[in-house]
Amino acid sequence: MPKDHGIGASSKRREDVRFLTGRGRYTDDINLHGQTYVHFLRSDVAHGRLHKVDTSAAEAMPGVVRIFTGKDFEGVGGLPCGWQVTDRHGNPMQEPAHPVLAQGKVRHVGDPIAAVVAETAAQARNAAEAIVLDIEELPAVVDMKKALSADAPKVHDDLTSNLCYDWGFVEENKGAVDEAFARAAHVTTLELVNNRLSPNAMEPRVAVGDYNAGTDDSTLYTTSQNPHVIRLLMGAFVLGIPEHKLRVVAPDVGGGFGSKIFHYAEEAFCTFAAKQIRRPVKWTCSRSEAFITDAHGRDHVTKIELALDAENNFTALRTETYANMGAYLSTFAPSVPTWLHGTLMAGNYKTPLIYVNVKAVFTNTVPVDAYRGAGRPEATYQLERLVDKAARELGVDPVDLRRQNFVTQFPYATPVAVEYDTGDYHATMDKLLEMIDRDGFEARAAKSKADGKLRGLGINCYIEACGIAPSALVGQLGARAGLYESATVRVNATGGIVVMTGSHSHGQGHETSFAQVVADMIGVPEAQVEIVHGDTANTPMGMGTYGSRSIAVGGSAMVRATEKIINKAKKIAAHLLEASDSDIELKDGQFTVAGTDKSVAWGDVTLAAYVPHNYPLTELEPGLEETAFYDPNNFTYPAGAYACEVEIDPDTGKVRICSFAAADDFGNVINPMIVSGQVHGGLAQGIGQALLENVSYDENGQLLSASYMDYAMPRADDVPFYQVDHSCVTPCTHNPLGVKGCGEAGAIGSPPAVVNAVIDALHRGGMTHVAHIDMPLTPARVWSAMQG
Template sequence: MGASDFSKLPHIGEALRRKEDYRFLTGAGQYTDDVVLAAQSHAVFVRSPHAHARINSVNTDAARAAPGVLGVFTGADVAADNINGLPCGWLITSTDGQPMKEPPHPILAQGKVRYVGDHVAIVVALTQQQARDAAELVEVDYDVLPAVVSVADAAANSVAGAALHDIAADNHCYKWAIGDKGAVDAAFAGAAHVTKLDLVNNRLIPNAMEPRAAIGSYNRATEEYTLYVSNQNPHVERLLMTAFVMGLPEHKVRVIAPDVGGGFGSKIFLYAEDVCLTWAAKKLNRNIKWVADRSEAFLSDAHGRDHVSHAEMALDKDGKFLAMRVHTDANLGAYLSTFATAVPTILYATLLAGQYTTPQVYVEVDAWFTNTAPVDAYRGAGRPEATYLLERLVTRCAWDLGLSQDEIRKRNFITSFPYQTPVALQYDVGDYHACMTQAQALADVAGFEARKSASAAKGLLRGVGYSSYIEACGIAPSNIAGALGARAGLFECGEVRVHPTGSVTVFTGSHSHGQGHETTFAQVVAARLGIPVENVDIVHGDTGRVPFGMGTYGSRSISVGGAAIMKALDKIEAKAKKIAAHLMEASDADIDFSGGEFSVRGTDKKIPFGQVALTAYVPHNYPLDKLEPGLNETAFYDPTNFTFPAGTYICEVEVDPATGATRVDRFTAVDDFGTIINPMIVEGQVHGGLVQGIGQALLENCVYDRETGQLLTGSFMDYAMPRADDFPEFKLGHVCTPCTHNPLGTKGCGEAGAIGSPPAVINAVLDALRPLGVKDFDMPASPHRVWEVIQNAKA
């Protein structure tokens, strides 16, 4: 079945209410902290108060003797049991042909701590309060060392004695590049105009509604481990933990990720806490629970973004892009998190062509270790960083040449597909002009000048900002990703189990943590089989029930996970046709299947899907010589290419020059997600992404003290999360160019809002401030920052 045929089926494009919401809204969800096991104890981690220090000694005697304590473990215990460090899932090769520097990442610190919050010891007690009290009794003798927290300081090697790892004395992890440098330099030499821009993509701290949590369990009788964990990809978690860290047979470990209250990338990774609990459960023969409090999450969850870049665009006299070159310094934090190295390289640089016909692009990335929490994928993962840089640069080019923001984009949009970019990716399909046209209509761009005059009458400045983003979703294919450094496959698995009554259970390797999979996947299956949506159940998040899977991230669920389910449904249909043909005494080549019924072509013979399902399990009239009983199929899907959602966002802001306060007055988002299964769920995903992206642009900012490495924004008192009243009512629109290489025609929608919105907001703020002579500033556009640049412009 092709994508165009699929999009016409019942239930596809229908805004069904989410099946899963009833249990969430009535308190019947089951999150990791809701799981209570027999003989369950509690863990608390002793964390480093210093950003960089040698550990001279750790004295646990008083803690071990404290009431209720079952055990206290340190890095020495980890080393004695030969537990390896946490692995990095993506190998980057430097421009000199050498592999990246990959230092050990012990689950409990050995010899040194390298950021505030680094794991020093784990205390296990009968109650959480007893564990907390005992953790206070662990005495650690530190020899404090100089800390480096910014990539500027790391690159300048300006902090003496701040080498984090022996393997990287200069704190440099790798230098990576893509593109034809010679061709780019030649294009710049002959350009009529060159625009240059320096910018920072500020560090963010993910704040899912549910903090990370885990429960480790060990069964002595079967020698099996079970880990309950709030994680986005339980199979990958199990694979990394067994094969690379603990050296366990994979079939002896079960990872269960029940309901997960938001992930946004920060729950993709294998964390030290997960391994510690699994390991300690066997040592103590106890079930052990750990739940992070919010302060702990600020310190220990993997952070996002943190790029410092210089970008240049070469243009001809008519504003056509000739070439672009970029240098980025990326902060990786103290250790290499699971996908950290892929974010500023494969997931960032390859998107810097954007929607434009720039003939040549050259990107160079230097990655650095610093005394900060590890940095990894956060909603968008490299794509927001690329879009922010490119869309800020494109708008600056327009202003330098006296062009409007929309005109320079229109002059450079790609119009013919497939399109091979100069940075590896090939876009299969798109219509960027259509997105721009619809966005301008919805945003009432024609009325902007009147609104600007009305704002001026109130003493306020109004600006408009554009952003035309593209992203790459469903990282693929596995062989190409492997050649680029991936240490795992990037396929997905789907199992469709048809029951004798005709109802269906689907086991998917994707994972839901708020995206509505139980509804969307059920719509796909119901549409294909012609059965009610309520007759389809979706199972995910349990390595003991799902054959295999790579989890959910990178907006891959429907395009990769859904495609795997479609492949399994192809097998179901093929076998069911053979059963139907036998029942109707026809050739299976003459059987059609539509609307939940099998029919013999050219006759009035037909039977319902339910009758075929029952026959498969009650094979009294069945071709047993040709078919096995049952109707249960599994399929794996490895995409042949990325999918490429794209769109244009337009933001209008009002700025109060007296205070610097910025208000988003209007925001319009027009996206091309290909085929849309459930528009209500897509709308919710876009809303959430816009809130996160606008939150970064105006409010959120992670700050470490430059001298001590202390986290200065360690709570919601200092880290400004967006609130509902920070936003207008969003105007959304859609263009549909179905993906050409998956059976659903879908592209993915989960990250788009967070990718396209930050540059639209900042371009709007800068547009408002241009009359004052303000040319630039870095996110977030907080009142103080905006007021400060206004005062500096006046000086």
């Protein structure tokens, strides 16, 4: 019987009511008295020397309040990078300056040059057109390997080359890995591209800066996944505003998928300019502008090799990846191809020796940073494509080859520096096979053939690492931030509970699922618990939401704070019941002396805490409010098995997804409905990457896919109903809820399933020459591959 409330129940989302009735409050819905509007004049060339920005004519245009250029920011800090990677020779990465407005050079189409602040948005746009630019266009570098050639133009003149870093992991293993390859009975090699994507949260970014001259306080309203991180980065590194004079509010946020983690120039600009002109400054990004300013994702070019012994055991893995950083280092960009990618290269397998090399490269393109999965989809895609290719070359069943090499003993220390605490990869594979009727595939394939279509089945595994931590470890790895999470639980006199979390919800449903946990722990109705997030003024310092960390890290902080509440409440109850607090039990909102019928209700205790007439004041402070900060001692490791069935029209190369099944182990699940929804969304993004989406630049650095007319977003008729299951549960061993995180799995596990299925269909159709097709598998690419 499914639960109807608390942990494990599919409670309906309370946030839905405001969204369904048009009462959400997104950043663009915020309008401040006397606000002005800013329009950014952006570079339309990918690389150029900025000789002159003549704003004189524009300044005379109607409604113009002030025009800012790079000169106004000469004494202001640049946008900081939050992660420093050390290269394989022990040297720090090359880290270029990232000015708020371009100074001296422009380095990608979209680089902001000037900012026009005017009375209306239209006046700001009009005036921007009157700015006269003198830009000497320079040759651009777009292709990573060309960018590393000795005669390539340099994106940053003050760096030695376009190489950000050359990272080896684990460098000490390199020799042993090479030796294992020399001894291998079989080696499978694959070269592939992990295509560049644009995250495309449906809400474009918005920033509203405000300044109170009477108190010298600044406020920024922004579309962010982590308002405290923005406050710290912008306050400490860009504008020099101490945290107590800077408030950052991220209200309802319309999706993020990583793209709203980072600190962007427009946020710093609006906060800075509001103080300069003593009026609020609002910026609303257009979709066209989003394509050339929101950080992109993926964009890896990889060669991967697998060594096997004569019994088909994996003996070693070796990869070489070129990772595009774009023109500047976005906030967490350096960590994505390294610590979020190299550490996952063991996948679900007990490969004993692994060496990962990553060369991160500057190009004249939009900065690249974390996008749903961030490094882990890249690791999973190359590994699971490679294992499939190996099975084909060896003539063995791809599921059997995987099973043979699964990690089965936990905890398991991988050769890439992480320790999986728990998992059961056979269980999710068994569940998957049960879901997809694999035995019936041949009959379905025969039916497709009769219809003139080619049918294929792709199966793969994935492993994911969520809640990156502990802070002390990530600090050693180069993180310039802690990775704990926080929660304050405030119980009111009449028993209502407010949880102020450092996590941020932008679609994940925390207002519902977090309340389920606290309600369950105390035994009160969920409606009695309110979740507050998104405002640095009323939440404790937290790191926000990304990397599927909210329930595993933020939820754990909330549990710890609630435990403190319960401990104190038991002491109050013990006083009221004239018993020892060790004898007090809390169940269903009632405190009882164990083994008796003596009890007091939750509300009696909370009232006593705030009206302490009968209260142990000499031993206990009045009030009932507790804060906890939780720093995990390991990542969590969700894992699963995915399957996709496709049908290809051989006349056109068009791929149709017939079915998609996902069997995930997320550990314990708080709200199954929300978890399924998270998987659905991830699957659509993974299918989008595999079949449709691609950020495409021409050789001059012009973005060819800069609107929804050119960038193929998955639509309702591109995807099927999905089968998802999360009944395989190996609870996380090191957090109090036994949870692992579910936000990114769908996007991590699905691209290889789609591509494996297409290759399978082509092989079944006799086109055995097709070893691989790079994503997205558009009709043109598939059809061309079929022609040989």
